[in-house]
Each structure stands twice: as C-alpha cells, then as structure tokens.
Amino acid sequence: MGAATDEVRECIRRLVAVIRRSSTGGSPVDGEQLEHIQKVIRVLSLSEEQVSSMRFEERAQVLQDPSPQ
Numbered sequence: 001m002g003a004a005t006d007e008v009r010e011c012i013r014r015l016v017a018v019i020r021r022s023s024t025g026g027s028p029v030d031g032e033q034l035e036h037i038q039k040v041i042r043v044l045s046l047s048e049e050q051v052s053s054m055r056f057e058e059r060a061q062v063l064q065d066p067s068p069q
Helices: 002-023 031-045 048-052 056-063
Strands: none
Touching: 002 031
C-alpha cells in the first residue's frame, strides 16, 4: 500500500505544479482542463473510507467519464 500511496502523492504534486504553472502563463492548460485537474486532485485525495462511505450516486458521479461519447 505504501508504494501506491507514494505514487498518488507524486501524481497530486505534479498536477498541482501544472495548476501553478498555468497561473503564471507557463502552461498551455485552459480553464476547462484546470477544472478537470482540480477534480482529479480532489478524487485522488479521498481516502478509501471516504469513497466507501459515499452514497452510490456520489460514487458513480465521481467515477464517471466526463468526456462525451
């Protein structure tokens, strides 16, 4: 579990760096992409207990694919 946790933390750190770079104009990420990145960070930050305590509808919304098919 430790290695997976370290990987998640590293992923969050890198995503936060992208957000910071975008605020200084150093990243080609647009506003909509930033919103998605922030959502990913929130989801990655949830503990297993938080996810399992969510209602089914909340879990489905968190896990759904936002891209239109």
